[in-house]
Amino acid sequence: LNYACEKGDINIVELLLKNNADINNKDIKGKSPLITSCDYGYKDIVELLLANKTININDIDSTGRSSLIYACIRGNIDIVKLLIKYGINVFIEDKYGNNAFYYATEKGNYDILKLLLQSG
Structure with a gap:
């Protein structure tokens, strides 16, 4: 599942999910499939994963980064909107003590920062 998410193959992702692939496998x-999809910017896959009730939306990778942090680093406002809609914790900090607000500001993504401020 992680590999299919990395490659952006939504058809394989759907097939694997229908066959009970572990949606939270790292x-x-x-990195979970959700984090990988956010890192690569695959909005359709992110939406598909978020629709699954067993997903851990607040999962973090080995650096402590959440899917929201990756979306902020990449400047993907559409994915940020989706994650907020599904209730992600916007205050998760990575192992450096930085959160989504920090990365949105650092990258100059002020529209994303505005969304984060409105949601937090």
């Missing part, structure tokens, strides 16, 4: 870097 790769060697500690």
Whole structure:
């Protein structure tokens, strides 16, 4: 599932989910399929994963980064909107003590920062 999310293959992701693939399984870097999809910017896959009731939306990788932090780093406002809609914790900090607000500001993504401020 992680590999299909990395490659952006929504058809394989759907097939694997229908066959009970572990939606919260982590790769060697500690990334879940949701984190990977947010990192690569695959909005349709993110939406598909979020619709699954067993997903851990607040999961973090080995650096402590959440899917929201990756979406903020990449400047993907559509994915940020989805994650907020599904109730992600906007205050999760990585192992450096930085959160989504920090990364949105650092990258100059002020529209994302505004969304975060409105949701938090």
